[in-house]
Amino acid sequence: MTVSVISPDLVESHGLTVEEYDRILAILGREPNLVELGMFGAMWSEHCSYKSSRVYLATLPTEGPRVLQGPGENAGILDIGDGLALVFKMESHNHPSFIEPYQGAATGVGGIIRDIFTMGARPIALCDSLRFGPLTDPKNRHLFCSVVAGIAGYGNAVGVPTVGGEAYFAEPYSSNPLVNVMCVGIAKKDRLFFAGAGGIGNPIIYVGAKTGRDGIHGATMASDVFDEGAEARRPTVQVGDPFREKLLIEACLELMEGDDLVAVQDMGAAGLTCATAEMASRGGTGIEMDLASVPRRELEMTPYELMLSESQERMLVVAKKGSEDRVRGVFEKWDLDAAVIGQVTEGGLLRVLDHGRLVAEIPASALASEAPVYHRPIARPEDADERRRLDLQTIPLPDDYAAALLELLQSPNLCCKERIWERYDHMLFLGTIVGPGSDAVVLRLPGGKRAIALSTDGNSRYCALDPYRGAMIAVAEAARNVVCAGGEPLAITNCLNFGSPERAEIMWQFVEAVKGIGEACRALQTPVTGGNVSLYNETSGNAIFPTPIIGVVGLLDDVAYATGQWFKSEGDLVALLGETREELGASEYLATRFGLVQGEPPSLDLARERNVQRVCLEGIRSGMIRSAHDCSDGGLAVALAEACLGGQGTPIGVDVILSETIRPDALLFGESQSRIVVSLKESDWPRLEKMAEAHQVPVQRLGTVGGTRFRLSGPTCGLDLSIEEVERAWKSGLASSMGA
Numbered sequence: 001m002t003v004s005v006i007s008p009d010l011v012e013s014h015g016l017t018v019e020e021y022d023r024i025l026a027i028l029g030r031e032p033n034l035v036e037l038g039m040f041g042a043m044w045s046e047h048c049s050y051k052s053s054r055v056y057l058a059t060l061p062t063e064g065p066r067v068l069q070g071p072g073e074n075a076g077i078l079d080i081g082d083g084l085a086l087v088f089k090m091e092s093h094n095h096p097s098f099i100e101p102y103q104g105a106a107t108g109v110g111g112i113i114r115d116i117f118t119m120g121a122r123p124i125a126l127c128d129s130l131r132f133g134p135l136t137d138p139k140n141r142h143l144f145c146s147v148v149a150g151i152a153g154y155g156n157a158v159g160v161p162t163v164g165g166e167a168y169f170a171e172p173y174s175s176n177p178l179v180n181v182m183c184v185g186i187a188k189k190d191r192l193f194f195a196g197a198g199g200i201g202n203p204i205i206y207v208g209a210k211t212g213r214d215g216i217h218g219a220t221m222a223s224d225v226f227d228e229g230a231e232a233r234r235p236t237v238q239v240g241d242p243f244r245e246k247l248l249i250e251a252c253l254e255l256m257e258g259d260d261l262v263a264v265q266d267m268g269a270a271g272l273t274c275a276t277a278e279m280a281s282r283g284g285t286g287i288e289m290d291l292a293s294v295p296r297r298e299l300e301m302t303p304y305e306l307m308l309s310e311s312q313e314r315m316l317v318v319a320k321k322g323s324e325d326r327v328r329g330v331f332e333k334w335d336l337d338a339a340v341i342g343q344v345t346e347g348g349l350l351r352v353l354d355h356g357r358l359v360a361e362i363p364a365s366a367l368a369s370e371a372p373v374y375h376r377p378i379a380r381p382e383d384a385d386e387r388r389r390l391d392l393q394t395i396p397l398p399d400d401y402a403a404a405l406l407e408l409l410q411s412p413n414l415c416c417k418e419r420i421w422e423r424y425d426h427m428l429f430l431g432t433i434v435g436p437g438s439d440a441v442v443l444r445l446p447g448g449k450r451a452i453a454l455s456t457d458g459n460s461r462y463c464a465l466d467p468y469r470g471a472m473i474a475v476a477e478a479a480r481n482v483v484c485a486g487g488e489p490l491a492i493t494n495c496l497n498f499g500s501p502e503r504a505e506i507m508w509q510f511v512e513a514v515k516g517i518g519e520a521c522r523a524l525q526t527p528v529t530g531g532n533v534s535l536y537n538e539t540s541g542n543a544i545f546p547t548p549i550i551g552v553v554g555l556l557d558d559v560a561y562a563t564g565q566w567f568k569s570e571g572d573l574v575a576l577l578g579e580t581r582e583e584l585g586a587s588e589y590l591a592t593r594f595g596l597v598q599g600e601p602p603s604l605d606l607a608r609e610r611n612v613q614r615v616c617l618e619g620i621r622s623g624m625i626r627s628a629h630d631c632s633d634g635g636l637a638v639a640l641a642e643a644c645l646g647g648q649g650t651p652i653g654v655d656v657i658l659s660e661t662i663r664p665d666a667l668l669f670g671e672s673q674s675r676i677v678v679s680l681k682e683s684d685w686p687r688l689e690k691m692a693e694a695h696q697v698p699v700q701r702l703g704t705v706g707g708t709r710f711r712l713s714g715p716t717c718g719l720d721l722s723i724e725e726v727e728r729a730w731k732s733g734l735a736s737s738m739g740a
Helices: 008-013 018-028 034-043 094-099 101-117 138-158 230-236 242-256 271-283 303-308 324-333 364-368 384-388 401-410 460-465 467-484 504-524 588-594 606-621 635-644 664-669 682-694 723-737
Strands: 067-069 076-081 084-092 122-132 162-169 178-188 203-208 261-266 286-290 314-319 337-345 349-354 357-363 432-434 441-444 451-457 488-497 528-534 547-556 573-577 625-630 654-657 676-680 699-705 709-713 718-722
Touching (some): 008 034, 018 034, 018 357, 034 271, 034 303, 034 357, 034 364, 076 528, 084 101, 084 488, 084 547, 094 101, 094 178, 101 122, 101 138, 101 261, 122 138, 122 242, 122 441, 122 451, 138 162, 162 441, 178 451, 178 547, 203 242, 242 261, 242 314, 271 286, 271 314, 271 337, 271 349, 271 364, 303 349, 303 357, 314 324, 324 337, 349 364, 357 364, 384 460, 401 588, 401 664, 401 723, 451 467, 460 467, 460 547, 467 488, 467 504, 467 547, 467 606, 467 625, 488 504, 504 528, 504 547, 504 606, 573 682, 606 676, 635 654, 635 664, 635 709, 635 723, 682 699
Parallel strands (some): 122 162, 286 349, 488 528, 654 709
Antiparallel strands (some): 076 084, 084 178, 122 178, 203 314, 261 314, 286 337, 349 357, 432 441, 441 451, 451 547, 488 547, 573 676, 654 699
16 A cells, blocks of 8 residues: 655644544554545544544433434434334535535535435425524525525425424624524334444445536534635535435335344535545444445546535445345336445455555444543633623613504514425425424424424524523423424424634533533423434634524424414413513523613523423423413513414404503513413313413413404503504515615
């Protein structure tokens, strides 16, 4: 094997430190060649190795009675009964979406879909969570429009509906948009597949699309901060082909119906390097392959390019020896390449040949599981206390509460997001019972009366001021959303988006957020089955808000429990579970009206949160609660307005009387947690009171559904608007913010 002379500049260009390179020398007992250096650079990148976050992620609760597979595989798996398993995970594609937003978002969708069907599940739905800078900036508008188009273009074409999600806009995302996507799939519990290579002599078969030069160094690019001119890294972004992915889904699922497969792995970040190293390491085996057999779409590709290409729509499978022709036959039927490129070996080595010439030989575990683990410096920001101080005496009360509400409803973070989700085919398969726009989406499970509920959530403003409490609230709110839809929260996946871990204050944010997630998950009994960490989300030293995004899945034993956030009928009683406190810190109200990201985020009592969710879920399942809506961003007034709007029918009015004597703008727009606005028949009010009392949950009558006016009155405030005015403000917000 020819050994290259590796210069310090070459080591640095692969994202490796001097210390890391010395560790590679010790592992190999020699100097690596260029191919091996590239393989280590990709696999030891932050994106692939989690070297800054792994020690903290290990503290999260990952076990539960329904968990069949937790972190460590391509996706988490839950037992949902009736012989079925729910497979789900969330991933980010942030850096690629900044460099090339359409393809970055599209290939993010493609990648997370592959993580799901790799496990033997048919993907049935996608949910996204998006962050952009203010849409008044032309570049942010371009990023926003292109990302939404990329998600729609790939998801619609591949045949997996994007059924819900969220979008948020703030200045720190101007140079670092976030594109987080969750995918869920359904599998037979006894037909699950994993990624450990086994069976000495079994063939390694490359299947799917051909390999090109797109995406080389994608993993290392995603593990670096940006500066001006980052768009020049466009060649590191993959190019997706959703129609070929659709063929790949069907071919893999057909193959999985038989008995020929031993293991399956997506070729995602770091391409062939990652797929082979992880399969061998998980299986405790080795792999030997010859690159001469790798299907390719470009001439004269080098071993370095072939090992690091991140071309999309490719998989690696380990099949039983003797089944090669059957595997080829399935993929040829679907017009896809299938080529035997190697075999499973003893000894734990990953050996890469090129036309019989050895070009790389590395212990698979060294690549997949022996990257350095860092305990990076942690420091609480010096201005943390100052930013949490809020003197409400300096915040003037509105002269016109109706105008304040309309301003909030028209803000990009609270307005109708129909302009986004109308691009998505959310009714594919006709399984969507509660669609986008409600707190959570509800999807009918195949072959029965049961359903699942899905929600993604995360309040970046809270986390910017208190990442511990903000992350707890993200878990609580995502679970609360699922409960409002009639589902019992089962487990979470997450996407943890932060700036550079090499900055002590960013690591403090990350560590505090992980603590908050862990505490909330333990209290709400929602284990973490996996997820994604995306670091280095900053440009020219400007980091994003710390943004932990939480995806929650829930189960409905009967699809009849499916509940939307919208009021149903004239004359229904409106009530509030939970209580409103004088809490304006970190609110959308302060951000929209005063440009302030300041103060303490709202408090959260996890025991109270758990009890509020129990009352709501019991009320829904008893048939008493007819609609349920989480009260969060924008406060009670916004929650009531949203409950009047956005359903399938004509907007309906409401008449509410509030009795609390707290500061009036906090009463209307404060974001106290553990609150749910519900509607029910007047005759069911005594039952709800009794149920709430049994769980020690405050509950109060607010008013009545009906008419064409939106009326709220309190001890020192009030507003009276036509429902048409309310709807007009809410529906025009996104277009107005874009100057349309």
